[in-house]
Amino acid sequence: MEVLSLRAINRATLARQLLIERDARSAEAAIEHLVGLQAQAPFPPYTGLWTRLAGFRADELADALLERRVVRVVLMRGTVHLVTAADACFLRPLVQVIMDRDLRTNALHARHLTDLDVGEVADAARSVLDGEALTGKELGDALAARWPDVPPGSLAHAARGLLALVQVPPRAVWGRSGQTRYRTAEHWLGRSLDTAPDPARLVLRYLGAFGPASIADIQTWAGLTRLREVVDPLRPRLRVFADPSGRELFDLPDAPRPPEDLPVPVRFLPEFDNLLLSHADRSRVMSEEFRKRLFGVRNGVFPGTFLVDGFLRGEWRVTKERKSATLTITPWAKVSKKDTAALVREGRRMLEFAAAGAETRDVVLGQNAGQGMAR
Numbered sequence: 001m002e003v004l005s006l007r008a009i010n011r012a013t014l015a016r017q018l019l020i021e022r023d024a025r026s027a028e029a030a031i032e033h034l035v036g037l038q039a040q041a042p043f044p045p046y047t048g049l050w051t052r053l054a055g056f057r058a059d060e061l062a063d064a065l066l067e068r069r070v071v072r073v074v075l076m077r078g079t080v081h082l083v084t085a086a087d088a089c090f091l092r093p094l095v096q097v098i099m100d101r102d103l104r105t106n107a108l109h110a111r112h113l114t115d116l117d118v119g120e121v122a123d124a125a126r127s128v129l130d131g132e133a134l135t136g137k138e139l140g141d142a143l144a145a146r147w148p149d150v151p152p153g154s155l156a157h158a159a160r161g162l163l164a165l166v167q168v169p170p171r172a173v174w175g176r177s178g179q180t181r182y183r184t185a186e187h188w189l190g191r192s193l194d195t196a197p198d199p200a201r202l203v204l205r206y207l208g209a210f211g212p213a214s215i216a217d218i219q220t221w222a223g224l225t226r227l228r229e230v231v232d233p234l235r236p237r238l239r240v241f242a243d244p245s246g247r248e249l250f251d252l253p254d255a256p257r258p259p260e261d262l263p264v265p266v267r268f269l270p271e272f273d274n275l276l277l278s279h280a281d282r283s284r285v286m287s288e289e290f291r292k293r294l295f296g297v298r299n300g301v302f303p304g305t306f307l308v309d310g311f312l313r314g315e316w317r318v319t320k321e322r323k324s325a326t327l328t329i330t331p332w333a334k335v336s337k338k339d340t341a342a343l344v345r346e347g348r349r350m351l352e353f354a355a356a357g358a359e360t361r362d363v364v365l366g367q368n369a370g371q372g373m374a375r
Contacts, residue, residue, distance in 0.1 A: 001240060001241065001242045001248075002241050002242070003241065003242045003243070003244065004212065004241045004242070004243060004244075004249065004257075005244060005260050006243075006244060006283060006284065007260035007261070007310075008257065008259075008260040009212060009243060009249070009284045010260075010284050010285060010310045010311065011257070011258040011259065011260055011262050011264070011310065012211065012212055012251075012255070012256065012257045012258065013210060013211070013275070013284050013285065014258075014264055014310050015256040015257070015258050016208065016209050016210060016211060016255065016256065017034070017052070017209065017210070017275050018030060018033070018034070018052035018053070019051070019052060019264070019267050019275070019307070019310075020258065020262070020264050020265075022051075022052060022053055022054040023052060023053055023054065024053075024054050024055075025053065026060070027049050027053065027056060027060045027061045027064060027070075028064050028069055028070060028084060030049060030052060030053055031049075031070055031082060031083060031084055032083075032084045032086075032087065033208070033209060034209050034274070035076075035083070035087065035091075035205050035206060035209050036075065036076070036081035036082055036083035036084075036087060036091070036274075037049070037081065037082045037083075037273075037274060038079060038080075038081060038082075038272040038273065038274045038277060039072050039080050039081055039082040039172070039272075040079055040080040040272060041271055041272065042072075042171060042172035043172065043174070044270035044271045044272055044273070044304075045061065045082045045172075045270070046058050046061055046174055046270075047268070047269075047270035047304070047350070047353075047354065048269070048270045048273055049061060050350070050353050050354075051267050051268055051269065051270075051350075056353075058174035058175070058353070059174065061174065062173045062174045062175070065169050065172060065173055066169050066173065068085060068188060068189055068190075069084065069085055070082055070083065070084050070085065071083065071085060071088050071166040071167075071185065071188065071189065072166060072167040072171070072172055073088050073092060073164060073165065073166045073167070073185060074095075074099070074160065074165070075088075075091045075092060075095050076091070076095060076221060076222050076223055077098070077221070077222070077223035077277075078095075078098045078099065078102060078223055080167070082172075085189045085191070088164065088166065088185050088189065089164075089185065089189065089191055089192065089193045089194050090194050090197050090201075091197070091202070092164040092185060092193055093164075093193050093194055093195070093197050094197045094199060094202055094222075094224075095222065095223065095224065097224065098223050098224070099160075099161035099162070100161070102161055103118070103157075103158060103161045103162070106157065108153075108154075108157075109151075109153070109154040109157045109158070112150050112151055112154035113150070113154055113157075113158050116147065116150065116158070118158060118162055121143065121147075121155065121158050121159060121162060122158075122159065122162040122163055124143055124146055125139065125143060125155075125158075125159035125162070125163055126163060126184055128142045128143070129159075129163075129165070129182060129183055129184050129187065130184070130187055133168050133181040133182060133183050134181060134182060135179050135180060135181050135182075136153075136156045136160070136180065136182070137152070137153075137156070139155075139156045139159055139182065140152030140153050140154075140155045140156035143155035143156070143159065160182070163184055164184060164185035164186070164193055165182040165183070165184060165185070166182065166183060166184075166185050166188050166189075167180050167181065167182060168181050168182070168183050168188060199224075199227070199230045200230055200233070200234055202222065202230075203218055203227065203230055203231055203234060204234070204252065206218050206221055206222070206278075207238075207250060207251055207252050207255065208252055208255060210274075210278050210279065211249075211250065211251040211252060211255060212239075212241055212249040212250060212251035212255075212257075213249060213250060213251075213279060214243075214247050214248060214249055214250070214280065214281070215227055215228050215231055215248075215250075216280035216281070217278070217279040217280050217281065218231070219280070220278065220279060220280040221274075221277075221278035221279070231250060234250075235250075237253075238250045238251060238252065238253070239251045239252070239253050243281070247281070264307075264309065264310045265342065265346070266306060266307060266308050266339060266342045266343050266346050267306065267307045267346070268304065268305075268306045268316060268346060268347070268350050269304065269305045269306065269307065270304055271301070271302050271303060271304050272302050273305070276294065276302070276305065276312070285307070285310070285311055285312055286311060286312035287311070287312075290312050290313075290332055290333075293332065294312070303315040303316070303317060304316045304317060304318075306329065306343060308335055308339045308343070309339075312332075313331055313332060313333050313335060314329065314330050314331035314332045314333070314335070314366075315330050315332070315366075316328065316329050316330070316347070318350075318351065318354055318355065320355060320358065323357075323358055323359040323360065324358055324359065324360040324361070324362070325351055325354070325355030325358040325360070325361050325362075326361075326362045326363075326364060327347045327348075327350065327351050327361075327362070327363045327364070328364050328365075328366050329343055329344070329347055329363065329364070329365055329366060330365070330366025331365075331366075344363050347363040348361070348363055351363065
């Protein structure tokens with residue numbers, strides 16, 4: 001069995017993630033290829049597409065949302081993802097087990113839902129949402145008219161777990177703001193959810209976007225268990241490698257696997273980027289030290305991050321004040337002068353995208369830069 005080095009795995013993953021060369025495909029095609037973008041915050045997907053696509057414009061994604069070609073919906077790992085309309089209908093039934101588990105175990109809501117007929121709750125919520133888009137509070141209050149002894153928040157939580165609810169515009173439309181309001185996917189998209197989605201297709205799609213990967217990696221990304229019984233029948237269709245520790249890695253036969261010494265550019269990643277969240281073994285993109293630092297952030301709010309030589313090296317943030325915008329780059333490890341210059345150049349490009357309306361735009365090094373930047 002061929003052993004792939006850590007750098008070979010890194011380069012292969014970056015290639016699947018469109019992070020070596022900016023790709024010419026459309027935003028919608030990229031979202032489909034990537035099996036969605038993590039999107040619990042409304043605007044990081046715009047940066048995620050900008051960093052991956054050549055000539056990406058914010059209105060391309062905004063239009064796709066307004067035209068219902070892409071939607072925001074709870075999917076893998078029980079988190080909000082931005083996906084194509086077709087993938088919303090394919091993926092949502094596959095991850096229903098995650099929602100069912102949450103309804104049984106959620107520390108805040110489960111005890112209030114124990115004696116409810118969840119089928120009736122789902123039917124009532126669907127009927128209410130067929131009439132208009134509602135916020136979570138409005139949905140809970142509407143359901144509480146029928147179940148007055150159950151907290152409205154728990155009823156809304158049940159509806160979100162039982163139904164495929166999409167977050168509708170203007171939420172997440174670039175340049176606009178709006179509360180989170182829900183409609184059912186079936187009503188909003190005018191199509192039915194897949195009645196028998198194939199989990200093998202899910203595995204193959206994942207490998208195309210995140211491989212080569214272990215079964216544990218696939219399960220981490222999806223939030224599902226018992227996927228070995230899905231992967232094993234696929235073995236004749238897959239390449240099987242080993243990582244440096246001997247763990248089996250599965251991959252599509254014709255997927256890109258660039259040379260491990262391939263030079264790669266610096267890249268800025270948005271908050272919560274799936275590159276950092278979709279493997280059980282994250283050493284392919286970050287050291288253990290940086291994994292602990294990233295996942296140890298308060299309230300689980302990930303910062304924007306950047307890659308140098310394909311690996312996580314620090315964080316960034318954009319602050320805006322009146323008509324000025326500042327990008328602060330804070331490295332977590334030593335970065336050469338050459339790579340520092342590349343980060344600054346790429347940072348200026350990102351500010352042109354993220355703060356197009358600002359009259360002045362600056363790129364500065366964070367307070368810890370003296371320890372991290374090579375002099």
